[in-house]
Amino acid sequence: MNGPARFVTYAAVLAGLVLSLSGCRQLEARNQLNKGVDAYKSAHYEQAIGHFQRATELDPRLAMAKTYLATALAQNVVPGETTPDNLQTANRAIAIFKQVLAKDPSDVNSVKQIAGIYFSINDFELAKTWQRKALAMDPSDPVAAYTIGAIDWREAHEALLKVLQPAGINDDGKGNVKAPKKLMLQVSKETAPLVTEGLKYLHQAVQEKPDYADAMAYLNLMYRSKADVDYGDAAKVKEDLAQAEFWTKKAMATRRLNEEKKRGPGGVTMSSKG
Numbered sequence: 001m002n003g004p005a006r007f008v009t010y011a012a013v014l015a016g017l018v019l020s021l022s023g024c025r026q027l028e029a030r031n032q033l034n035k036g037v038d039a040y041k042s043a044h045y046e047q048a049i050g051h052f053q054r055a056t057e058l059d060p061r062l063a064m065a066k067t068y069l070a071t072a073l074a075q076n077v078v079p080g081e082t083t084p085d086n087l088q089t090a091n092r093a094i095a096i097f098k099q100v101l102a103k104d105p106s107d108v109n110s111v112k113q114i115a116g117i118y119f120s121i122n123d124f125e126l127a128k129t130w131q132r133k134a135l136a137m138d139p140s141d142p143v144a145a146y147t148i149g150a151i152d153w154r155e156a157h158e159a160l161l162k163v164l165q166p167a168g169i170n171d172d173g174k175g176n177v178k179a180p181k182k183l184m185l186q187v188s189k190e191t192a193p194l195v196t197e198g199l200k201y202l203h204q205a206v207q208e209k210p211d212y213a214d215a216m217a218y219l220n221l222m223y224r225s226k227a228d229v230d231y232g233d234a235a236k237v238k239e240d241l242a243q244a245e246f247w248t249k250k251a252m253a254t255r256r257l258n259e260e261k262k263r264g265p266g267g268v269t270m271s272s273k274g
Contacts, residue, residue, distance in 0.1 A: 029059035033068065040072055048072045063103060067110070070096035074113055079120045090121045108137045112144070124151045142209035145201040150218050152198030156191040156225045163187050175227030175237040184231040192229045198222045211258055216251035220244045 036051030052069035055062055073093035078086050094117055097110040104110075115130035128151050134144040160171055163183050169176070176184060199222050205215040223244035230236035 025058045026062075029055045029062050029065065033062065033065050036065075036068055036072070040068070040075075045072050045075050049076070063100060066096055066100050067107075070094075070100065070110070071113065074117050074120075077117055077120050080122060082121055087121060090117050093117055106137070108134060111137060112141075115144070115147070119147065119151075124155065127151060140208050142205040142212055142215070145208065146205035146212065146215045146218070149198040149200075149202035149205065149215065149222065152194040152201070153218055153222050153225060156194040156198065156228075157221070159190045159194075160187050160225070160228055163190075173224050174241055175224070175231060177231065177234075177237065179231075181232070184228065188229045188231055191225060195222060195226050195229050199226065211254055213251045213254040213258060216247050216254060219247040220251060223247065 033052065033055040036048045036055060039045075039048035039051060049069065049072045052065050052072055055065035056069060059065070070093045073089055073096070077090045077093065094114050097114050097117075100110045101107055111130055111134045115127050115134060118124075118127040118130060128148050131144040131148050134141055135148075138144070157171075160176075163186055164171060164176070164179060167180070167183060169179050169183075172178075176187075199219070202215050202219045202222060206212050206219070209215070221244075223240045227237045227240035227244070230240055
């Protein structure tokens with residue numbers, strides 16, 4: 001066999017070996033992915049993370065492995081905890097979800113997951129930013145709308161307390177009409193945009209999901225914040241508080257109805273299993 005012929009033969013053999021090794025790596029990646037899914041279902045999240053990580057190393061093109069890896073990492077994020085380890089886990093999960101989005105910008109699940117992680121580590125502004133992205137992709141998502149509204153109320157209420165508490169005043173939940181005008185005008189200026197946005201999104205959540213009792217409960221709270229914004233206008237404050245009472249009763253009635261639906265006929269709790 002002459003030189004060129006031997007070269008072609010060796011190249012063909014080498015190409016075959018590469019393809020064979022590549023196929024083996026892909027098969028092992030799938031195996032690691034399946035092991036990770038089994039571990040995740042059993043709530044063994046650390047084991048799941050190890051398997052998913054190995055799957056992505058074996059086959060970087062296996063997008064599902066990245067999604068599962070980020071999801072397992074997100075599961076390990078402790079809500080409300082801002083320790084370096086917890087933030088590191090959260091940021092790692094976010095980074096991987098962003099890699100998934102870079103390949104598939106239409107993956108709304110990754111967008112929602114990122115929003116949820118930011119909420120868990122108390123980065124509420126970024127949580128709202130990503131929930132807005134989720135709504136842009138799926139305008140009928142009630143959870144995204146509810147979450148934005150709930151964060152808005154939280155920020156508005158914290159702003160209220162920050163102004164009132166140093167003056168030794170407690171929030172009465174009824175517009176704080178006896179509080180000093182100077183303080184309440186400051187509250188109104190700081191919280192008005194939050195209240196306006198929050199009401200918009202909470203109403204949207206209830207419109208999309210008429211039995212959304214949690215959104216109704218926050219509408220009660222948000223209308224009480226609106227009463228703070230409307231300080232000095234007795235008619236508006238009265239209307240705000242009437243709306244708050246309406247949504248309080250609506251939330252309670254809806255929760256009772258939802259519980260009755262869960263119990264089913266004869267008071268038996270309905271199972272979600274088929």
